[in-house]
Structures are given as C-alpha cells and as structure tokens.
Amino acid sequence: MAERIVQITVGKISPRLGISAAVLIAVLILSALVAVVSRADGDFALGPSDWSAVRFTIWQAFLSAFFSTILAIPVARALARRRFWGRGFLVTLLGAPFILPVIVAVLGLLAIFGRAGFLNDILAFFGFAKVSIYGLHGVVLAHVFFNLPLATRLLLQGWQTVPAEQFRLVAQLGLRPSMVFRLIEWRLIVRILPGAFALVFVICLTSFAVALTLGGGPRATTIELAIYQAFRFDFDLGRAAVLSILQLGVAGSAAGLALWFIPSVSFGGGLDRMQRRWDVRTVWSVVLDSTFIVLALGFLILPLLAILLSGLGGLADVPLAIWGTAWTSFWVAMLSVGALLCAALPMAGWIATSKRAGVEAVGLLGLAASPLMIGTGWFILIHPFANPADWALAVTILVNALMALPFALRILVPTLRETAQTYGRLSGALGLSGVALWRCVLLPRACPQIGFAAGLTAALSIGDLGVIALFADPDRATLPLQMYRLMGSYRTDAAAGAALILLVLAFGLFWVMDYWGRRNVIAE
Amino acid sequence: MKYLTFAAGVLTATSAFAETPVLTVYTYDSFVSDWGPGPAIESAFEETCNCDLQFVGAGDGAALLARIKLEGARSDADVVLGLDTNLTAAAKETGLFESHSVTADYTLPIEWTDSTFVPFDWGYFAFVHNADVIVPTNFKALADSDTKIVIQDPRSSTPGLGLLMWVKAAYGDEAASIWEGLADNVVTVTPGWSEAYGLFLEGEADMVLSYTTSPAYHLIAEEDASKASVKFDEGHYLQIEVAAKLAASDQPELADKFLNFMVSEAFQTIIPTTNWMYPAVTPATGLPKGFETLMVPAKALMIPADEANTVRDAALIEWQNALSK
Numbered sequence: 098m099a100e101r102i103v104q105i106t107v108g109k110i111s112p113r114l115g116i117s118a119a120v121l122i123a124v125l126i127l128s129a130l131v132a133v134v135s136r137a138d139g140d141f142a143l144g145p146s147d148w149s150a151v152r153f154t155i156w157q158a159f160l161s162a163f164f165s166t167i168l169a170i171p172v173a174r175a176l177a178r179r180r181f182w183g184r185g186f187l188v189t190l191l192g193a194p195f196i197l198p199v200i201v202a203v204l205g206l207l208a209i210f211g212r213a214g215f216l217n218d219i220l221a222f223f224g225f226a227k228v229s230i231y232g233l234h235g236v237v238l239a240h241v242f243f244n245l246p247l248a249t250r251l252l253l254q255g256w257q258t259v260p261a262e263q264f265r266l267v268a269q270l271g272l273r274p275s276m277v278f279r280l281i282e283w284r285l286i287v288r289i290l291p292g293a294f295a296l297v298f299v300i301c302l303t304s305f306a307v308a309l310t311l312g313g314g315p316r317a318t319t320i321e322l323a324i325y326q327a328f329r330f331d332f333d334l335g336r337a338a339v340l341s342i343l344q345l346g347v348a349g350s351a352a353g354l355a356l357w358f359i360p361s362v363s364f365g366g367g368l369d370r371m372q373r374r375w376d377v378r379t380v381w382s383v384v385l386d387s388t389f390i391v392l393a394l395g396f397l398i399l400p401l402l403a404i405l406l407s408g409l410g411g412l413a414d415v416p417l418a419i420w421g422t423a424w425t426s427f428w429v430a431m432l433s434v435g436a437l438l439c440a441a442l443p444m445a446g447w448i449a450t451s452k453r454a455g456v457e458a459v460g461l462l463g464l465a466a467s468p469l470m471i472g473t474g475w476f477i478l479i480h481p482f483a484n485p486a487d488w489a490l491a492v493t494i495l496v497n498a499l500m501a502l503p504f505a506l507r508i509l510v511p512t513l514r515e516t517a518q519t520y521g522r523l524s525g526a527l528g529l530s531g532v533a534l535w536r537c538v539l540l541p542r543a544c545p546q547i548g549f550a551a552g553l554t555a556a557l558s559i560g561d562l563g564v565i566a567l568f569a570d571p572d573r574a575t576l577p578l579q580m581y582r583l584m585g586s587y588r589t590d591a592a593a594g595a596a597l598i599l600l601v602l603a604f605g606l607f608w609v610m611d612y613w614g615r616r617n618v619i620a621e
Numbered sequence: 622m623k624y625l626t627f628a629a630g631v632l633t634a635t636s637a638f639a640e641t642p643v644l645t646v647y648t649y650d651s652f653v654s655d656w657g658p659g660p661a662i663e664s665a666f667e668e669t670c671n672c673d674l675q676f677v678g679a680g681d682g683a684a685l686l687a688r689i690k691l692e693g694a695r696s697d698a699d700v701v702l703g704l705d706t707n708l709t710a711a712a713k714e715t716g717l718f719e720s721h722s723v724t725a726d727y728t729l730p731i732e733w734t735d736s737t738f739v740p741f742d743w744g745y746f747a748f749v750h751n752a753d754v755i756v757p758t759n760f761k762a763l764a765d766s767d768t769k770i771v772i773q774d775p776r777s778s779t780p781g782l783g784l785l786m787w788v789k790a791a792y793g794d795e796a797a798s799i800w801e802g803l804a805d806n807v808v809t810v811t812p813g814w815s816e817a818y819g820l821f822l823e824g825e826a827d828m829v830l831s832y833t834t835s836p837a838y839h840l841i842a843e844e845d846a847s848k849a850s851v852k853f854d855e856g857h858y859l860q861i862e863v864a865a866k867l868a869a870s871d872q873p874e875l876a877d878k879f880l881n882f883m884v885s886e887a888f889q890t891i892i893p894t895t896n897w898m899y900p901a902v903t904p905a906t907g908l909p910k911g912f913e914t915l916m917v918p919a920k921a922l923m924i925p926a927d928e929a930n931t932v933r934d935a936a937l938i939e940w941q942n943a944l945s946k
Contacts, residue, residue, distance in 0.1 A: 200815070200816055211823065212824070213825060305812065310809060310812065312809070314804075328687060329687050329777065330683055476691060582656070584819060587835075587838045589822050
C-alpha cells in the first residue's frame with residue numbers, strides 16, 4: 098500500500114519535462130550523426146587498425162574506471178570520517194584536476210612523473226633506475242588523476258545522505274568498523290559506485306589527447322583518434338560515422354549495464370543533524386584515514402603545484418588580449434550552466450522516480466558522442482542557411498551543456514531519489530506537486546548537488562577546447578583555444594601563464610558555485 | 622537566453638553586408654592568431670585593395686582541406702591559404718580550385734611549376750635539440766643510439782606526416798626497418814606539434830621533430846641561442862606551404878590580387894618572424910638577422926605531390942606496425 102502512495106506522489110515530479118529533455122538531446126546527437134552519414138560516400142568499412150583501437154579504448158577505459166572508483170572508496174571514507182582544518186578547501190580542490198585542459202594536466206603530471214620529473218629525480222638520488230610514465234599505465238595514471246577526485250566527491254555525497262542518527266546508533270551499540278562498513282557504508286557504496294564507474298568509463302572512452310600523449314605510440318590509439326583521423330586525414334565521413342556509432346554503442350551498453358546494478362535501497366529519513374562520528378576514534382583508524390588523505394592529497398596537489406609554478410613565471414608574458422578572451426569564456430560558461438540546469442533538473446527528477454535506473458544512460462550519450470562528430474554534423478546542418486562561425490558560441494554552449502549533463506545527472510539523481518523516497522509520502526499527503534514540490538522539497542534538499550553540478554559545468558565549459566576549434570574565427574576565441582594558439586606559436590611561457598589564468602578562473606567559478614550549494618547544508 | 626545568442630549571431634551575419642567587397646581567406650589557426658602573420662598581413666593588404674580582408678582560422682592544414690570539402694562549392698572562401706605539398710594532390714582532386722596567373726622569382730630549393738597552387742613559404746623538417754648535447758646525425762645512427770625523441774602522430778599532425786614522408790623519401794622500401802629501429806627511441810607520439818614541442822622544452826626528450834627554423838624563434842624572440850637543429854646525412858624533407866583560389870569565389874579579381882600580393886615584398890617580409898618559416902621569395906632586404914645562423918640541409922627531399930597520397934597510405938601502415946610492436 099505504502100509503495101503505491103509513493104508511486105503516485107513521485108509521479109508528480111513531472112516526467113514529461115524530463116522525457117522531452119532526453120528526447121531533445123537524443124535528437125541533437127542523432128541529427129548530427131544523420132547529417133554526417135548523408136554526406137558520406139565511403140563504404141562505411143573499418144580497417145584492422147580501427148578494431149585494435151576499439152579494443153585498446155575499452156581496455157584502458159575499464160582499467161581507468163576501475164582504479165578511479167576503487168581508490169576513491171578509502172579516500173572518500175577517510176574524508177567522511179574526519180574533520181580537520183582545511184577539509185572544506187580540500188573537498189573543493191577535488192574538483193580541480195577534472196577541469197584542467199588536457200595538455201595542462203599532462204604537463205603538470207609530467208613535471209612529477211615524467212622522465213625529467215620530480216619522482217625520477219628522487220629515484221636517481223637514491224640510486225634507483227628511472228621509471229617511464231609512457232604506456233598503458235601512464236594513460237591510466239592520468240585518467241585516475243582526472244577522475245579519482247570526481248569519484249571521491251560522488252561517494253562523499255553518498256556518505257552525507259546517511260542520516261546522522263544512524264552513525265550515532267552504531268557508536269552507541271559499539272559496533273566494530275567492519276560491522277559499520279557492512280551495515281551502512283557498503284550499502285551506500287553499491288548505490289553510488291556503479292554510476293560513478295559508468296561515468297568515468299565513458300569519460301575515458303572518449304579520451305584522445307591523454308591516450309596519445311602518454312600512451313607512447315600508436316598502440317595507444319583510441320576510437321576518438323580514429324574518428325579524428327577519418328574526418329581530418331582521410332575525409333571518410335562514412336567511417337567516421339561508423340566509429341561514432343560504435344563509440345556510442347560501447348558507452349551506452351557499458352553505462353546501461355553499470356546503472357542496472359544500482360540497487361534501490363534507502364537509508365530512511367533523519368533530522369538532518371550534523372554528522373558526528375563517535376564510532377571512529379581509535380588510533381588505528383585515525384592513522385589509516387590520515388594516510389589515505391595525505392597520499393591522495395600529494396597525488397593531486399603536486400602536479401597542480403607544478404602548473405602553478407610554471408604559470409606564475411609566464412604570467413608577465415601573457416598578452417593583454419587574453420583578458421577579453423577570458424571574459425568571453427566566462428559568459429559562455431554562465432550560459433552553459435543555464436542551459437545545463439534547464440535540461441538536467443527535469444531529467445534528474447524523471448530518472449530519480451523511474452524504476453529503471455538504466456534510463457540515465459541517455460544522459461551519458463552526450464558525453465559518449467564524439468565532439469568532432471557533433472561539431473561536423475551541425476556544421477553540415479547549419480552551413481546551407483548561415484555562416485557556422487556566427488553560431489560557434491551557441492553551438493559551444495549547447496555542446497558544453499550536453500557534455501556536462503552526465504555529470505550533473507550522476508550528481509543529482511542519487512539525492513533526488515533519496516528525497517523522493519524519504520519525503521514522497523509526506524509530500525503526497527500534503528498535496529505538494531509540480532513547481533511547489535520542486536520549490537519546497539526537492540530544490541532545497543538538492544542544493545549542494547546543484548551547486549556542485551553548476552560549478553562543474555562552468556569549469557568544464559571554461560576548460561574545454563570543444564567544438565569552438567572547428568568553427569572559430571579569430572574574434573570569437575575562448576581561453577583554451579587562445580592558450581593552444583600561444584603554444585602553437587612557440588610562446589610556451591605565455592601559454593603556461595594563460596593556463597594558470599584559466600585554472601584560476603575555472604576553479605574560482607567552481608568554488609563559488611560549490612560553496613553556494615554547500616553553505617546551506619547542515620549535515621556537512 | 623540561448624535564442625538571444627542565436628538572434629545576435631544572425632544579426633551580425635546580416636550586418637556584414639557592407640559596401641566594401643569582402644575577401645574571405647581560410648587558413649590554419651596559428652596563421653590568424655595575434656602572434657601569427659595574419660593581423661600584419663591584413664592591414665598591409667587592406668591599405669592597397671580597398672576591400673575588407675577576413676581571415677578565417679580552421680585548425681591545421683589537414684583540417685583546412687576537410688573544411689573546404691565539407692563546404693564544397695557553397696563555401697564562402699575565396700582563397701585557401703596554408704595547404705602543404707602533401708595535400709595539394711588531394712585538394713586538386715576536389716575540383717574546387719582554379720588555376721592562377723601568378724609569376725614570381727621564387728627562392729625555393731626546388732623549381733615551382735604548379736598551375737593551381739602558389740607557394741608563400743617553406744621550411745625543412747628537422748630534429749631540434751639543445752645545442753650543448755651531441756646527437757646522432759642520421760636515422761640509422763639515431764636508431765642505434767639511446768637518444769630519445771618525441772614525434773607527432775602522422776594521422777593528426779602535419780609535421781608528423783612530414784616525418785613519415787621524410788623517412789620514406791630517404792629510405793624507400795627500407796623505411797619499415799628504419800621505423801622498427803627507431804621504436805625504442807620514441808618516447809611518445811603526440812597529437813600535435815604544440816604538445817610535442819612542450820614536452821621537449823620540459824626535458825622529456827633529447828630531440829623533437831620540428832623545423833630547421835625553430836631555433837630562429839628562440840634566438841630572435843627570446844635571445845636564447847641554446848636550441849639547434851641537427852643536420853641529417855640523408856637530407857631533409859621539404860615542406861612548401863601554398864595558397865589557391867577557389868573556383869566558386871564571388872571575388873575572383875580580388876582573389877587574384879591577393880595571390881599576387883602574397884608573393885610581393887610586403888607579404889614576404891612579414892613571414893619569417895611571424896610564421897617562422899622561409900619566405901617563398903626572399904625580400905630585397907634579405908632574411909632577418911639570426912636566420913643566417915640556421916642549419917642548411919645538404920639535400921632537399923620531397924615526394925612529388927601526385928605520388929604523396931599513395932605513398933602516405935602505405936607508409937602509415939608501416940609506421941603503425943613498427944611502432945605497435
């Protein structure tokens with residue numbers, strides 16, 4: 098009987114809006130695909146090198162997703178159990194690697210792990226042989242650098258949905274950490290981890306520059322590079338389309354599979370009290386948590402410090418024009434956030450109340466579609482009617498929102514699902530529905546998640562080179578494009594300075610929005 | 622909000638119809654950047670042409686050709702500037718380009734007879750290294766040495782493709798075994814020139830594939846003489862960058878005028894210190910100070926434009942097989 102009431106109530110999170118958003122996204126991607134196919138005259142055939150690219154892509158994406166999510170468990174657990182000075186800043190900093198332009202992050206990583214890096218200097222000092230970062234392990238390392246923080250943040254949010262009363266109870270009962278893990282932590286992990294895995298898997302699936310630069314050679318060819326090659330080098334639109342479909346298919350089935358595993362469990366409601374942990378005060382657990390926090394911190398902070406240092410040196414060389422570009426990037430980011438929220442909130446509401454978690458896979462398609470394919474497809478569509486360059490920023494905004502959508506969904510869905518399950522009956526009894534339900538129940542409870550998702554979108558949008566490179570003319574450049582232009586004309590120092598500006602701007606926006614969201618949380 | 626942006630875009634598009642004729646030139650991205658030749662060339666040409674010269678940047682040379690193919694005869698472009706000799710045959714096949722009437726006293730290492738494409742600058746591919754390091758002076762010695770190199774992927778980068786053609790032109794059927802020997806010297810393969818050069822400057826490799834003119838940038842712009850390019854015994858592969866007029870241009874006279882301007886003194890003096898390449902016609906004032914210090918290859922290698930396509934595909938498979946082992 099109770100089940101039935103929940104069904105009625107949660108049905109009122111207007112599924113129609115969510116479904117239309119999903120359909121719109123599918124149409125945007127498919128129309129690009131159809132446009133590419135319509136111009137293709139090749140035989141749509143794939144060569145042996147394409148198939149080895151497919152194998153490598155799936156394998157590296159699997160390893161990257163596996164390590165990013167597995168390592169995120171102890172880090173998130175440690176962060177959830179400890180309160181210390183600078184913790185809030187550290188949690189925000191977890192967003193930083195993710196928003197870096199690939200080449201900046203790679204140079205940062207190489208400053209630590211490269212042939213001439215910090216690590217090899219230390220090894221050489223103690224008389225050990227040098228280690229090489231180039232190869233499959235390098236690709237995985239870079240992907241973990243990007244995605245471990247994201248997975249950690251997602252898990253940490255899971256921890257925060259556990260009512261404080263439950264932790265109070267386990268402390269009162271004197272349960273051992275292993276029991277706490279089984280009773281509470283394991284249940285939240287299985288709820289969050291498959292989704293995080295799917296997300297990281299899809300991000301790594303479309304990786305191109307990381308895989309190529311750190312992969313050490315053509316062994317490390319990804320599908321995205323094969324698409325790039327088909328478009329730019331062979332101008333074989335048929336092959337490009339087939340590869341794009343393949344990429345969508347792999348991402349879609351992997352995501353569907355992972356999301357299908359998410360069990361429908363709830364922790365029940367609480368009084369939203371401050372989570373205090375009386376259960377983790379043994380010396381052993383403090384040492385364990387500190388170790389994980391320090392290790393993760395070192396892994397994330399050292400490359401960022403390297404970027405900071407090289408950027409400070411180049412700041413004086415940065416041309417003044419960069420500030421105008423930074424302004425363009427800023428408002429493109431703001432519009433992207435607006436577009437994202439318009440699509441993500443109704444979709445997340447729909448997914449959170451739908452029985453099959455697999456529908457979230459639709460959202461992941463935006464990330465799995467090759468930006469080059471979308472860009473080229475829309476270029477073909479727009480060109481007969483208008484000058485694509487005039488649409489460059491509009492297309493960029495849409496593609497940014499499309500790319501950020503899966504992240505936003507992954508961030509929003511668990512909270513909305515929890516809220517719908519916990520407060521569904523009460524809302525139903527009070528007759529709350531539609532806008533009132535969103536305003537009084539869903540939005541206030543999802544505030545930190547909305548802030549996090551908006552911050553991530555803003556930062557992603559600032560850091561992404563995206564389709565703008567395909568359409569751009571000199572007057573409409575974004576910050577990453579300008580940075581690449583500086584690099585491309587030997588101005589490496591100035592490019593490092595521009596990268597620092599980009600990092601500060603992206604991280605600043607992320608921090609403001611994330612802070613706005615978390616400021617309202619009592620359970621933090 | 623989105624619609625506002627769309628509307629703004631459409632409005633700007635319409636207001637672009639002014640009285641002065643517009644010449645649209647598609648080129649690669651680094652040409653139009655604030656640090657490239659674009660801005661100076663634009664103002665120099667507009668002084669004489671009574672027109673509005675608009676550069677449109679589109680990725681690199683390969684992306685440029687893909688863009689033209691994508692737009693076909695409907696393209697807004699009047700001139701395409703920045704294809705290289707590895708791409709001209711494929712470009713000509715499209716039938717979208719028209720022959721030119723430009724004559725000039727070229728200072729290219731080879732004789733130029735192409736009737737469609739007009740060269741505007743050129744350079745040799747070469748490995749750049751720190752001047753104080755002793756490095757091998759041919760591909761075989763390089764393969765036998767411990768010298769580490771970073772190169773670009775021929776599937777996504779023009780210099781990367783250049784190296785592929787260089788080895789092929791120097792060694793022909795032996796190229797595959799040369800690549801097998803080089804495999805352990807290659808630190809990594811990057812998607813583009815910028816990443817590779819960045820890795821080299823960070824000390825990740827002893828040498829990077831670039832141009833003989835690269836040290837000129839460090840010498841002239843940074844007053845840093847620490848970079849040099851190494852002279853290879855086999856000779857060096859030549860890259861000639863060209864421009865051509867599109868058959869569907871609505872400004873054919875203006876396009877001709879631009880191509881003639883391109884080989885003139887005003888254009889050619891801008892090239893060396895903005896594009897960091899050799900001008901196609903050496904200006905009367907000579908090359909900028911510092912260029913005389915550059916290494917000059919003993920022999921220029923080049924695979925004829927009409928064979929480039931077939932050679933490229935076979936060489937790419939050899940390259941992939943050798944480096945995938």
